[in-house]
Amino acid sequence: MWTDGRLCYGGDYNPEQWPAQVWAEDVALMRQARVNLVTVGVFAWSRLEPAPGRYTFDWLDQVLDLLHGGGIRVALATPTASPPPWFSAAHPDALPVTADGVRLHHGSRDTYCAAAPAYRAAARRIAGALADRYAHHPALAGWRVHNEYGTTCHCEHTATAFRRWLVARHGDLDSLNDAWVTSFWSQHYTDWAQISTPRATQYLANPGHLLDFRRFWSDTLRSAYAEQRDLLRAANPRLPVTTNFVLGDWVPVDHARWAAEVDLVAVDHYPSAVDIGAEEQTALVGDLARGWARHAATRGRDPAAAAGRGDAPAPAWLLMESAPNQIHTAGRMHTKEPGRMLRHSLAHVARGSHGAMFFQWRAPTGGAERFHSALVPHAGPDSRVFREAVELGAALHRLAEVRGTVEASVALAVDAASGWALRHPGLPSRRLDHHEEAAAAHRGLWHAGYGCDVVVPGDPLDGYRLLVLPALYLTDDTTAGWIHDYVHGGGHLLATYLSGVADEHARVRLGGYPGALRDVLGVRAEEFHPLADEEQVTLADGGTGRIWAETLRPAGAQVVTAYAGGLLDGRPAVTRHRYGAGTAWYLSTRPDEHTYRRLLADAARAAGVRPVCVGAPDGVEAVRRRAGQHSWLFLLNHTDRAQRVAARGVELLTAATVDQVVALPPGGVAVLREHTG
Numbered sequence: 001m002w003t004d005g006r007l008c009y010g011g012d013y014n015p016e017q018w019p020a021q022v023w024a025e026d027v028a029l030m031r032q033a034r035v036n037l038v039t040v041g042v043f044a045w046s047r048l049e050p051a052p053g054r055y056t057f058d059w060l061d062q063v064l065d066l067l068h069g070g071g072i073r074v075a076l077a078t079p080t081a082s083p084p085p086w087f088s089a090a091h092p093d094a095l096p097v098t099a100d101g102v103r104l105h106h107g108s109r110d111t112y113c114a115a116a117p118a119y120r121a122a123a124r125r126i127a128g129a130l131a132d133r134y135a136h137h138p139a140l141a142g143w144r145v146h147n148e149y150g151t152t153c154h155c156e157h158t159a160t161a162f163r164r165w166l167v168a169r170h171g172d173l174d175s176l177n178d179a180w181v182t183s184f185w186s187q188h189y190t191d192w193a194q195i196s197t198p199r200a201t202q203y204l205a206n207p208g209h210l211l212d213f214r215r216f217w218s219d220t221l222r223s224a225y226a227e228q229r230d231l232l233r234a235a236n237p238r239l240p241v242t243t244n245f246v247l248g249d250w251v252p253v254d255h256a257r258w259a260a261e262v263d264l265v266a267v268d269h270y271p272s273a274v275d276i277g278a279e280e281q282t283a284l285v286g287d288l289a290r291g292w293a294r295h296a297a298t299r300g301r302d303p304a305a306a307a308g309r310g311d312a313p314a315p316a317w318l319l320m321e322s323a324p325n326q327i328h329t330a331g332r333m334h335t336k337e338p339g340r341m342l343r344h345s346l347a348h349v350a351r352g353s354h355g356a357m358f359f360q361w362r363a364p365t366g367g368a369e370r371f372h373s374a375l376v377p378h379a380g381p382d383s384r385v386f387r388e389a390v391e392l393g394a395a396l397h398r399l400a401e402v403r404g405t406v407e408a409s410v411a412l413a414v415d416a417a418s419g420w421a422l423r424h425p426g427l428p429s430r431r432l433d434h435h436e437e438a439a440a441a442h443r444g445l446w447h448a449g450y451g452c453d454v455v456v457p458g459d460p461l462d463g464y465r466l467l468v469l470p471a472l473y474l475t476d477d478t479t480a481g482w483i484h485d486y487v488h489g490g491g492h493l494l495a496t497y498l499s500g501v502a503d504e505h506a507r508v509r510l511g512g513y514p515g516a517l518r519d520v521l522g523v524r525a526e527e528f529h530p531l532a533d534e535e536q537v538t539l540a541d542g543g544t545g546r547i548w549a550e551t552l553r554p555a556g557a558q559v560v561t562a563y564a565g566g567l568l569d570g571r572p573a574v575t576r577h578r579y580g581a582g583t584a585w586y587l588s589t590r591p592d593e594h595t596y597r598r599l600l601a602d603a604a605r606a607a608g609v610r611p612v613c614v615g616a617p618d619g620v621e622a623v624r625r626r627a628g629q630h631s632w633l634f635l636l637n638h639t640d641r642a643q644r645v646a647a648r649g650v651e652l653l654t655a656a657t658v659d660q661v662v663a664l665p666p667g668g669v670a671v672l673r674e675h676t677g
């Protein structure tokens with residue numbers, strides 16, 4: 001599709017930052033590196049429309065023709081993430097306002113409010129002008145709308161739109177008052193006009209208000225995207241449209257809900273760790289992105305693909321941005337060691353990415369991100385990074401045949417709203433975090449070598465032997481039914497503390513924790529005991545627990561391990577419950593990494609889950625993709641030692657036949673077309 005069956009390779013290309021002489025060199029270097037897709041124009045609004053309604057497309061015409069001449073396809077961006085200065089000067093009411101009521105000024109990017117009518121109109125105009133001019137340009141592979149929807153606003157336009165959204169969601173004020181429990185602290189609303197966005201308040205804000213605002217804002221950004229998409233599609237229905245998802249706790253976007261709106265799930269990923277944590281995060285992000293793509297397919301777009309049936313292509317996603325070299329973390333930039341760019345890229349391809357794309361093609365001389373890494377760094381093409389970029393292009397070229405679904409028999413449920421709700425003030429601990437809990441479970445599964453799909457509550461669970469619920473705090477009745485049916489029907493479940501505790505409005509379920517899951521888990525907790533930052537509880541099996549502990553009583557469940565010492569001495573910490581034809585494990589604390597891995601392995605073994613590659617050493621990641629009778633095994637050596645893994649097939653990067661054992665150099669990668677039968 002975007003690159004005619006080849007894996008996509010390239011990145012953000014900003015020709016507007018360079019004189020025209022550089023463009024020809026860019027195309028030559030792109031060809032040398034086998035770059036086949038670039039995003040153009042993502043921050044070029046002021047160059048494309050220097051004054052309201054006056055367009056200067058000649059430079060973009062030249063760039064697109066040059067790229068087309070070089071055989072490089074283009075994801076043409078709409079530049080709406082960075083309105084020009086003239087726009088902000090003419091429409092100060094469209095500048096964003098913080099929760100403190102401070103109006104932000106022009107001078108960076110994202111200086112707009114997505115609910116401001118003037119901004120929406122200007123965004124539609126520039127997107128429409130680009131569509132009119134380029135929708136049939138032969139260089140175009142598709143459209144990339146905007147950049148990383150994610151900024152928030154608290155202006156009056158937003159407040160008005162919020163009230164409209166609330167009316168649509170709750171119908172009448174009685175329902176809203178009930179959902180938000182406004183009887184607390186005299187917050188009962190008698191007129192919609194009394195409701196604003198959750199701005200800075202004297203003390204703790206209402207959790208229902210905060211949660212609905214997040215949902216509303218995700219929907220608002222989605223409609224801003226959708227109106228651009230619709231007019232781009234109208235100009236040429238054959239061109240796919242997407243936008244690049246940005247990840248992070250601050251992002252007010254429910255990507256699972258958005259996934260059905262894009263023709264390709266595209267994600268940007270910049271790990272926040274530099275050690276093995278970067279590889280762990282890469283694996284999780286790949287599984288998340290694939291999960292969103294499958295979720296969209298499941299919800300009607302392509303059910304056959306969702307189930308991985310027949311020859312239907314697996315739902316696609318694409319790593320749209322990543323850093324070729326240095327990443328910024330803990331206050332400074334860290335070098336990506338030689339070989340790591342390739343390994344990270346192939347880790348994404350292993351998990352179903354349709355290629356590897358980067359921010360950015362060429363490092364600029366100025367601007368806020370002048371020291372951000374690039375495929376062509378400041379040093380120019382005579383550099384380690386560019387040489388590695390050429391190697392990566394060759395590697396992706398050799399992997400063009402790889403396709404199919406990713407082998408996984410564990411499902412990990414991730415829910416944006418639970419993540420938001422556990423960020424609210426007034427919770428028993430500020431260390432509660434749905435996404436961190438999901439990451440901890442994923443790390444345990446990853447180190448044990450189990451393939452894992454991320455699912456959204458409600459997704460089909462056929463074929464999964466184990467379902468993991470990481471602090472799935474918001475559990476509405478439908479989700480509770482989904483969990484119940486899975487376990488009752490023979491599935492294995494592992495749920496961690498705080499799962500099932502609240503309903504969809506973040507109202508606590510009564511009768512004891514874990515609320516909606518008491519029956520399935522066969523336990524009842526009367527009290528919780530959040531732990532201090534450095535505090536640990538000891539477990540009877542020698543492990544430890546952090547963050548949380550509970551006064552738990554079995555109500556049908558067996559005790560797997562108990563707390564040892566202290567207030568909870570002898571009380572259950574981890575339990576297992578036979579329920580219907582299935583089994584449900586409950587973790588009332590966060591076990592240390594070692595203990596967590598052991599518990600996950602015990603639960604997985606009992607469920608009949610097998611590692612993707614039995615015998616692969618710790619630190620060697622194994623991922624298998626399958627399409628019909630064919631399979632491909634990715635082996636990624638994240639250690640600094642040579643490793644050997646038993647496997648058979650043809651290694652695609654070297655074309656060597658492997659009879660028994662693959663030898664992986666330190667940091668090395670192998671991709672085998674496996675022998676079947």
Ligand code: GAL
Pocket residue numbers: 147148246268270321359369372
């Ligand atoms: C991304 C963004 C890019 C660039 C990059 C720097 O989130 O989309 O435009 O800013 O971060 O890492």
